[in-house]
Amino acid sequence: SFQAGTVPFTPARFVTRTNTCGELRSAHVGQKVTLYGWVQYQRQGLFLVLRDFQGLTQVIIPQDEAHSHLKELLSSAPLESVVRVTGTVSPRPLGQENPKMPTGDIEVKAETAEILNSCKKLPFEIKDFIKKSEALRMQYRYLDLRSPRLQSALRLRSRLVMSMRQYLCNLHGFVDVETPTLFKRTPGGAKEFLVPSREPGKFYSLPQSPQQFKQLLMVGGLDRYFQVARCYRDEGSRPDRQPEFTQIDIEMSFVDQAGIQRLVEGLLQHSWPEERGSIMTPFPSMTYEEALAEYGTDKPDTRFGMKIVDISDVLRGSGVHFVQNALSYPHGSIRAICIPQGVKYLTNKDLESLKESAKSEFNQCCALGALRLLSANLLEAAGLALRDPTAFHFLWVVDFPLFLPKAENPTELESAHHPFTAPHPSDASLLYSDPTKVRSQHYDLVLNGNEVGGGSIRIHNAEQQRFVLEKVLKEDSEVLSHLIEALELGAPPHGGIALGLDRLISLIVDAPSIRDVIAFPKSFRGRDLMGNAPDYVTPEELEPYHIQVSWPLEEKEAKKN
Amino acid sequence: SFQAGTVPFTPARFVTRTNTCGELRSAHVGQKVTLYGWVQYQRQGLFLVLRDFQGLTQVIIPQDEAHSHLKELLSSAPLESVVRVTGTVSPRPLGQENPKMPTGDIEVKAETAEILNSCKKLPFEIKDFIKKSEALRMQYRYLDLRSPRLQSALRLRSRLVMSMRQYLCNLHGFVDVETPTLFKRTPGGAKEFLVPSREPGKFYSLPQSPQQFKQLLMVGGLDRYFQVARCYRDEGSRPDRQPEFTQIDIEMSFVDQAGIQRLVEGLLQHSWPEERGSIMTPFPSMTYEEALAEYGTDKPDTRFGMKIVDISDVLRGSGVHFVQNALSYPHGSIRAICIPQGVKYLTNKDLESLKESAKSEFNQCCALGALRLLSANLLEAAGLALRDPTAFHFLWVVDFPLFLPKAENPTELESAHHPFTAPHPSDASLLYSDPTKVRSQHYDLVLNGNEVGGGSIRIHNAEQQRFVLEKVLKEDSEVLSHLIEALELGAPPHGGIALGLDRLISLIVDAPSIRDVIAFPKSFRGRDLMGNAPDYVTPEELEPYHIQVSWPLEEKEAKKN
Structure with a gap:
């Protein structure tokens, strides 16, 4: 409450x-x-x-x-x-x-x-503001902030976070610890912003999460840590992503997967805004395998059915050539979704767009998952109330694989989440014999088909951590030597989770974008349209950092003329 | 409480x-x-x-x-x-x-x-840890974190900040708003870290404070804002400074100087740790002029006397040549501090060091202020209990000058604090005739001789802001055009303050350095000695950011060989 x-x-x-x-x-x-x-x-x-x-x-x-x-x-x-x-x-x-x-x-x-x-001439009439382009509204963000929509989103966000803090800090003994944002690159940290230092050639990195620090706090005996943590991710231009974002970052010692899950359920129940009804706990749970088989995605929207079903047996004797062909492969199967009232609601144009989607997603295991969501959108556009907009369906997805084949080279493995994730206890011995078969102790929290959180029990054994890094992932473990050494000097078993605050709030207030729950968001190109950031700096300003700009050729030419 | x-x-x-x-x-x-x-x-x-x-x-x-x-x-x-x-x-x-x-x-x-x-061999015996060099303790920070000293400092910090939040958010209607840390350079922002973007030649900047954003939130009608804000300042190597630090950042609309002062007094009283006694409010107040005259500093330690007194009249007829000479200058005066029990406690060596200090600080108006502090240290080293270590003397210092002559060119002016500070109402007209005489509505909060906070009533009039930037400071106001435009579109009168959280906590727990109240501090050279940040990155990693390292010549040579 x-x-x-x-x-x-x-x-x-x-x-x-x-x-x-x-x-x-x-x-x-x-x-x-x-x-x-x-x-x-x-x-x-x-x-x-x-x-x-x-x-x-x-x-x-x-x-x-x-x-x-x-x-x-x-x-x-x-x-x-x-x-x-x-x-x-x-x-x-x-x-x-x-x-x-x-x-x-x-x-x-x-x-x-x-x-x-006295207010000078407004750049547009305020009452028409909502209809203006988002770029214009972002340029005059301080005017948009006066709208009831943004005022209420930001105030709800503040109250909800405060309530979360009271739950964690006052009721459950968590310690709010601030961790550094000027750190160094982690292996595979290609999406980390760099910050030039005054030491020639040396750069800080803005971390994607406080992952290493929160684990080191557990080694340091803090027992229960949380932080409303600013995180950074440079993904270039991607819709509805922000270069800086906020996560509710949690880590506990001597905990197992169920412990973290009960904590998070209690946290959300405690801080849930009254005006949005109440949420039931515990949240249902589903394995990664089930999620893929029944929903064609690892973040199923469970507000509606239309699950994927295996109809291989029904069609086995059909004699249809492509069906027979598909079934002849190892693990070949025929799967389908049933669209109830599809006959009544879907037009020929709708069916065409479903066909197009099926074609473009063909050969992806998630093709039917995408079709299921598209069908739901089409049904709703046609007037069928499929998903209750006031319903909040939380779901735990568990038992992810620990490793996945690399997209660019499937004979090599990469971490499905990150290299600190502990293997599932039942699969621990497989780590040494057949790592592809190892499930992890990672868990995702899904809300209405959106991933709103993810965490894991971590590796607390130095040998196991070294094996994962060096033997399985073929990474240079030297860059993580401080963490591995810490695991050798009395690291408790520990685990945690991070909740994506921006996404969570945007779902609670039913906002179309996370930009609607952030006071000063960047555009999808990463620009601040109000203050005009990023901006050019003079070569003199770069000097203390021992860097210079490598102008692309066309820019150089344009500057010449 | x-x-x-x-x-x-x-x-x-x-x-x-x-x-x-x-x-x-x-x-x-x-x-x-x-x-x-x-x-x-x-x-x-x-x-x-x-x-x-x-x-x-x-x-x-x-x-x-x-x-x-x-x-x-x-x-x-x-x-x-x-x-x-x-x-x-x-x-x-x-x-x-x-x-x-x-x-x-x-x-x-x-x-x-x-x-x-099972713990491997420790790099040193834990019980001797406190005696080890700080560099070693920072390298094994997770071991140091197990000490009662750091555990209690970090836990007190967490509880105190929580209590501040409850005061601001729950009792006084403040809204906790997160502002961006990827922004652009402000005028005179030479101490701002740069973050290369993927747009050639364009850089974000990590702001030294959320100053512009909090003012824009007031223009946006948020009314009362606070944030436990991460701030960045690149000062190269300076003792007991950190490249990233935390401030309790506050801004209010429709408020005057007294309003902010009463708010902060209530905030500190509410959140003050019980075990440190209680603090009395309102805090005493002193003008900048008084502080300089009586204590020779704008952050007086008022836990002890030994104030500076003017003895010109006593010595006017003395006939001593250098005295007569000093008095012959315009505003020439002879000032002194009286060191009670100095005869009993100060040795000849102490007197020598006082003389040395006087010589080195000569011609600085703060020479006697420095002597006063040095004398106090010498007296205490000799066994006199001058300053009660359990006493907390808060003090407001007010009526600062709005502008100061630039150190490098005294005919030009710079802001004593920042260009958004409003002039003192009684001096507003002087702004146009004699800006050097204008006092500001800036206020500093001083605790036991340390600046722990500073703030001001801001300029909310676009014309006045433009005049200050262009006519007084001779700055290009274009880079702040978004802020000036915001002041034209319905900006309320507003003001605020920022409290330096790291310094405040270190004074409360009586820690010698702010490094003792930060979980993972950097060394005074800005290095993370545990994780070894900053670090080298490959030229490939710099490519997306269109920058390259300008190696100093000797580095280049060393790399060749």
Whole structure:
């Protein structure tokens, strides 16, 4: 439950306002009040509506001669100007109450006022803002931040994180530890931003997660660590990814997979916003194998059925050539999904797009998973209510493979997640004989078909860690020597998880993008469109870092001309 | 008060231990318990002491034949190995209780045990660790983290920050907003780390503070913002500075200087650790001018007197040549500090070092301030208790100058703090006539002679901001065009503060360095001695960022040979 939100606070303390613009009710009638806010609306010099973070209040502009200066001041204030108004709370005239407005029973008769900041011409009308391009809204992010949509998303995010902290720190003995973001490259860290240092040729790296540090904290006996951690990932241009993002980062000593899962279920239940209903625990669990077989993905959306079924036996005697051909392969099978009411809802055009998808995804094991999601979208576009938008289906996916064949060279193996993941206890001996068969102690948390968290029990044995790095992954373990050495000097068994905060919040507030729950997001090209970052710097500014720009040839040429 | 610390929590939940090593008392006698911890001490196969984050428990090793395997296991476990012990809580034999140990009334008779991780040879004996060089302790930081000193500093830090959050977020309506750390260079941002982007020649910059973003949040109507903000500053090698550090970052709309001061006093009072006594509010306040005149510094240590006094009048008729000479200058004066009991405590050698300091600081207005501090150190080294180590003297220093002459060219001006600081209301008109005379609305928070915070009321008027940047500071305001434009589109009056968390915590726990309150600090050269960061990267890794290393000549030569 939302403890943080239910504690009454005093937004008037430390400032000279007596009330916020969302507070006044009939009970305040007769009181002299001072409000500060933005001019939301103004009508013919008769009244204006003042807005702050908490709501709207109607202010009546006096019409008598003695207040002509005040009338002039308030009726000429441009929309979105910042104004102080002092006046008396009065009941609205009979019949003019506005039941849709929390302050709709009253109005404030202005007695004095001050324009604290007169708003220049807006780049567009605020009421049309939502229809403007996202690029324009990002350029004027501070205007977009005034919208109820962003105000409520950012405030919910703050309250939810606070509630998570109370659960972890106050109720369960976790220690909030800040770990460095200036570190060095990890093996395979191609997506890590580099930060030139003042030592020639040496670079820091902005880590993709505090993984190594949180493990070292366990070796250091911290027992229970958490951090709302800023993480960095340079993926170039990818839709709905951010170069910097936030994760709720957790690690515990002496814990097993079930322990972490119960902790996270309790954490989410405790911090879940009341207005979004409640969530049931424990969350259901599914193996990676089941998820792939039944949903064609490792992050199944379990809000609807249409599971994948094996119809090989039905078709075995069909005599259809391509069916027979498929079944003749080892492990060959025929699988299908049944689209209920497809006949009623799907048009020929829909069927065409399903065919196209099937063709483009052909030969991928996830082809039917993609078809299933596309079918659901088509059914919903046609008006069938398939997925309840207010439902939250959490799911644990477990028993992932520990290693996967490398895409570029399938005879070599890479970690399915990261090289610190411990093997499944039942498969530990396979590590030395047939590593491809080893399942891991990794677990993913899936919400409505989105991965919102992932973690694992870690390797705490130096020999095993060295074997995985050197023998299985053929990595140079030297770069991780500090971690391996730490495992030799009294490392407790430990494990943890990281929850993707941006994605989680965007699902809770039903926002189309994580950009809608981040105060100052970057564009999908990684640009800050408001402040114009990244930007050029002078060669002199690069000097202390012993680097220079390698201009691509065309840029060089363009600069010459 | 320490609300976070007083809520009982359940360190046994989600794990298979029944108790921590600091928990067991006489009331537990007879209970079967399972403990996990590190072997702190082992004696002749008779007993061992198990340690975890919460304390120590004595474990009795059974000596009978039936448990010979258990005896063998526990007596051979090297110190700092990680062990699980299951056994029964028993009272210690009469006379063997240890009143200095919270668990000193009991011991646990081991029944089963498991070595979870056998500790290899330690790089040094743990008990001598504190005497080792700091570089060695930083290399094996995870071992140092096991010390009571670091455990308690990090736990106090976590609890104190939690308590601050509760005050700001739950009691006073602040919103915790995360702001970007990948931004662009600000004017005069020579100390900002650069992060190469994938766009040729373009760089992000890691900001020294969220200054611009927090002001934009106010323009965006957030009303009250706070963040425990990671900040970056590249100062090369400087003692007791860190390239990344943390500040409690606060901004409010519609607030004045007194409002921010009362807020911060309430914040510190609320979160102050009980075990450090209580602090009185409001904090005393002193102008910059007074501070310089009486203490010779803008961060006076007010725990002791020895103030600077003007003795010009006393000496005016003295006839001493150098005195007369000094007094003949405009504003010439003779100032002195009186060192009480100096005669009794200061040796000739002490006086020599005072003379040396006076010589080296000569011609600096802060010479007497430095002498005052040096005298205090000498007196204390000689045994005089001058400054109470348990006293916390907070002080506001106000009315700083808005601009200072540039060190390299005194005819030009630079901001005393930053270009967004608002002028003092009484001096606003001087801004256009004599900017050197303008006092600012900046305030510093000083604790025992250390600056622990600083903030200001900001300029919220675009014209004034443009004038300061272009006319006074002669900066190109284009790079800040987004901020100036924001001030034109309905910016409320606003102000804020940032508290240096690392320094504040180090003063509270009386640690000699901020490195003692940071989990993984860098060395004074900016190196991570544990993980060896920063590190070399390959030219291929630099390619996506369109940069190359400019090797200094000697490095190039060395590489050739």
